[in-house]
Amino acid sequence: MLPSSELHPGWRVGADIGGTFTDVIALGPAGEVVPMKVLSTPPDFGTGVVTATTAVLDLAGAASSQVTAMLHGTTVATNAILEMTGARTAVVTTRGFRDVLELGRLRRPVLYDLSWVKPVPLARRRHRHELDQRITADGRLTPPVDDPEVRALAARLKVDAIEAVAVCLLNSFLRPDEERRVAELLREELPGVYVTASVDISPQPQEFERTSTATVNAYVGPTVHGYLTRLEEGLRAEGVQAPLLVMQSSGGLLDAGSVSRRPVQIIESGPAAGVTAVRELARLLDLPAVVAFDMGGTTAKASLIEHGEPFVSADYEVGGGMNVARGLGSGAGYPVRTPSIDIAEVGSGGGSVIAVDEAGAMHVGPASAGSRPGPACYGQGGELPTLTDANVVLGYLSPEALAGGRVAIHPDLAAKALSPVAEQLGREVPDAARGAYEVAVSSMTTAVKAVTSERGRDPRDATMVAFGGAGPLYAAALARELGITTVIVPAHPGLFSSLGLLVADTERHEVAPYRPETALQQEFDRLTALVTTELGPDAVVERQLDLRYRGQRFELRVRLDDGEVTEELLAAARARFHAEHERTYGRAGTDDLVELVNLRVRGKLPSGVSIEDVLRLPAGAGRRPSTRECRFGEPVPTPVLGRTDLGPEPVDGPLVIEDMDATTLVPPGARARRDRFHNIVITWSAA
Incomplete structure (x- = not known):
C-alpha cells in the first residue's frame, strides 16, 4: 500500500451532521488524523459544517486551500420529510391515475391499531393533475402527449405557486422519451420550478412505487438543492475550493450536482457513511458477520454486514419510524425505490425524551431534545429528561464535560429533570435513570432483530461494532440481551460516520427493467457506458440481477459474474438466488420458476484510502x-x-x-x- 502522502497530496475532510452534533474528521497528507465535534446548528445545518471544517483545519495547522476532497453526510433530505417542510409539490400523471399515491398498497404497519392513519401524500390531491395520454403495456402511444395541454397545465401550476413537479406517466419506463418531453416542456414554462421525471429516478414497473419515488424526489429537491448551494458557497468563502461529494444511501459518494438532480438518493446519507466504515473494518479484521450498531443523539440504527458487504435494498420507506420496507412493518412511510443500505432505525438516542404514560409505563423517545436546547444537563435551557441526563445521573458520563470539553455538563440539572419521572414511578432518581437505560436497550433490540432474525440470520453468530456518540454506552448491554459475545468499539467511535466518508468510494448506479425482447449483453453494455461516462474509465463495474419466483411481489438481488452474458453465467446467478432465498425465507424453488425483473450496474471509483489510515x-x-x-x-x-x-x-x-x-x-x-x-x-x- 502506498503511504497517504503519495495517495493524497492534500487534506481530505469528512463532515457528518447528526441531530445533536456535527462531526468532522480530517486526514492529512502525512497520515495525520484530526477529529472535531461541535453542536449542530439547526435549522441551518450547513453553518455548523463550515464552522467545524474551519475549526478542524485550524487545529491541524492546515490552510483551506490544501483541502483536496470535501466529503459530506447529511440528514437534510430525511428531515424535510420527517418535519414535512419540503416543497409545495405537484404530480402530473396519466388520466385515471391521479389517486395512485393514496391507493398505494394494502399494507399496514400495525394490524390491530384502529387509530392508525396512512401517511398524508406529499402532493395534495388538488395538486395532482392528469394528462389525456397513455402509454400501453406494449409501449404504444394511444394517444401521445398534447403539447398545448401541457403548457395549459403549466399555467395552472404557476397560479398555484407550485415549487416542484413530479412527472409520472403510466408505463413511462417503456417510452422514457415521452415522459422526459413533458418534463422539459414544464421546465420551459416554469423557470425556477424543480421538475422530476420518474424515468430519470426509477425507470421500473409498478406505478405506485415509481410515482412515490419521484414525488419524494421532487418534494425534497428544492430543499436539498438550496442546502448544497449554500454549503458550497460557505465553503468557498472560507477558501475551500475542493469538490463537494455527498454520501448516498447506497454507501457511495456522488458529486453535489448529481445529488441535486436526484436527492432521493441521499435519504439515508448519514447512516450509510457509518455502515461503510464498519464494512471496511469488517474486511480488515476478517469478520464474516457483523452487526453495525450506531446510536447518536436522536436515533439508534442497526445494519448487517456479511462477508464484507452490507445488504443493499432496492425498496425501503422513509418517514415511517423504521425505514426498511419488510414484513408487517411496511406501509408506515413513503416508498422509495433507489439503492439503500438496509438500515433499521428506532427513535432511541442520547437526546431521546423519557416519559411515563397514563398506565405508569416508562417510554424512551421517539421525541428528542435535539441540540437546541438539548438534554437538560447541557445547561442550554432544556428541561425535559433525556437518556443523556440518565447516563449522567448513573455516573456513566463525565460529570464535567463532553466532546473534548466543548460541552459542559451539569449533573444537578440532569437530576432535576429526572425528578418528575421518578415521582411518577414512585422511585428514587437513580433507579428511574437505570430503568430508562434498560428500556432503551430493550427498544434497540428491535432494530437489530429487524436486520438479523427477520432475514433468517442468528444475531449470536455476529460480532457487534458499536459507534456513534452514545453507541458504546449501550452496546455491551444490548449485545448481552441478544446473545452476542463480542463487541468492538473502534477508534473515533463518535465520529465514525465521518470516518466512513474518508474511506468511501465514489459510486453510481443505473437500472433498467427487463422485457422479453431485451438483449441482455447489449443492455448491460448501455448501462455500463452510462456509469463509466460519469466516473471515468478507471471505474470498477459490477453487474446485478433482480430475481424472484413467479407470482412473488418482491425480488432478491444477486451478482452476475464478469464476461459475456451466457447461459452459464445466468445459471450461476440463479443458483445464488436459490441459496439466498432459502437462507432468507427457509425455502427455494426451481429454475423454471425464476423470473428476471431488473438489470443493474454499479460503478465504483475507489477512494484509495484504507481504514488503517x-x-x-x-x-x-x-x-x-x-x-x-x-x-x-x-x-x-x-x-x-x-x-x-x-x-x-x-x-x-x-x-x-x-x-x-x-x-x-x-x-x-x-x-x-x-x-x-x-x-x-x-x-x-x-x-
Whole structure:
C-alpha cells in the first residue's frame, strides 16, 4: 500500500451532521488524523459544517486551500420529510391515475391499531393533475402527449405557486422519451420550478412505487438543492475550493450536482457513511458477520454486514419510524425505490425524551431534545429528561464535560429533570435513570432483530461494532440481551460516520427493467457506458440481477459474474438466488420458476484510502485514570480510563473508557482490551 502522502497530496475532510452534533474528521497528507465535534446548528445545518471544517483545519495547522476532497453526510433530505417542510409539490400523471399515491398498497404497519392513519401524500390531491395520454403495456402511444395541454397545465401550476413537479406517466419506463418531453416542456414554462421525471429516478414497473419515488424526489429537491448551494458557497468563502461529494444511501459518494438532480438518493446519507466504515473494518479484521450498531443523539440504527458487504435494498420507506420496507412493518412511510443500505432505525438516542404514560409505563423517545436546547444537563435551557441526563445521573458520563470539553455538563440539572419521572414511578432518581437505560436497550433490540432474525440470520453468530456518540454506552448491554459475545468499539467511535466518508468510494448506479425482447449483453453494455461516462474509465463495474419466483411481489438481488452474458453465467446467478432465498425465507424453488425483473450496474471509483489510515489516535489522546461511582443496580466504584490505558490483556469490568467523542461502558461481567488497531474489544463470558 502506498503511504497517504503519495495517495493524497492534500487534506481530505469528512463532515457528518447528526441531530445533536456535527462531526468532522480530517486526514492529512502525512497520515495525520484530526477529529472535531461541535453542536449542530439547526435549522441551518450547513453553518455548523463550515464552522467545524474551519475549526478542524485550524487545529491541524492546515490552510483551506490544501483541502483536496470535501466529503459530506447529511440528514437534510430525511428531515424535510420527517418535519414535512419540503416543497409545495405537484404530480402530473396519466388520466385515471391521479389517486395512485393514496391507493398505494394494502399494507399496514400495525394490524390491530384502529387509530392508525396512512401517511398524508406529499402532493395534495388538488395538486395532482392528469394528462389525456397513455402509454400501453406494449409501449404504444394511444394517444401521445398534447403539447398545448401541457403548457395549459403549466399555467395552472404557476397560479398555484407550485415549487416542484413530479412527472409520472403510466408505463413511462417503456417510452422514457415521452415522459422526459413533458418534463422539459414544464421546465420551459416554469423557470425556477424543480421538475422530476420518474424515468430519470426509477425507470421500473409498478406505478405506485415509481410515482412515490419521484414525488419524494421532487418534494425534497428544492430543499436539498438550496442546502448544497449554500454549503458550497460557505465553503468557498472560507477558501475551500475542493469538490463537494455527498454520501448516498447506497454507501457511495456522488458529486453535489448529481445529488441535486436526484436527492432521493441521499435519504439515508448519514447512516450509510457509518455502515461503510464498519464494512471496511469488517474486511480488515476478517469478520464474516457483523452487526453495525450506531446510536447518536436522536436515533439508534442497526445494519448487517456479511462477508464484507452490507445488504443493499432496492425498496425501503422513509418517514415511517423504521425505514426498511419488510414484513408487517411496511406501509408506515413513503416508498422509495433507489439503492439503500438496509438500515433499521428506532427513535432511541442520547437526546431521546423519557416519559411515563397514563398506565405508569416508562417510554424512551421517539421525541428528542435535539441540540437546541438539548438534554437538560447541557445547561442550554432544556428541561425535559433525556437518556443523556440518565447516563449522567448513573455516573456513566463525565460529570464535567463532553466532546473534548466543548460541552459542559451539569449533573444537578440532569437530576432535576429526572425528578418528575421518578415521582411518577414512585422511585428514587437513580433507579428511574437505570430503568430508562434498560428500556432503551430493550427498544434497540428491535432494530437489530429487524436486520438479523427477520432475514433468517442468528444475531449470536455476529460480532457487534458499536459507534456513534452514545453507541458504546449501550452496546455491551444490548449485545448481552441478544446473545452476542463480542463487541468492538473502534477508534473515533463518535465520529465514525465521518470516518466512513474518508474511506468511501465514489459510486453510481443505473437500472433498467427487463422485457422479453431485451438483449441482455447489449443492455448491460448501455448501462455500463452510462456509469463509466460519469466516473471515468478507471471505474470498477459490477453487474446485478433482480430475481424472484413467479407470482412473488418482491425480488432478491444477486451478482452476475464478469464476461459475456451466457447461459452459464445466468445459471450461476440463479443458483445464488436459490441459496439466498432459502437462507432468507427457509425455502427455494426451481429454475423454471425464476423470473428476471431488473438489470443493474454499479460503478465504483475507489477512494484509495484504507481504514488503517484513519484508525490512528490523535496526539494527546490519553487521560489521567480516575474512579467514580457508577450504578449497575447498586453503586459501584468504577475505574475511568482513556483508550490508551487499555492494553492487549483483558481487564475485568466495570470500566468507563472515555474518548474525546464518545464514552464506552464495560459492565460487570464483561472484559475489555485494546487490539493493534486501537479497537476496544469487549467480551462477555458464556455465563
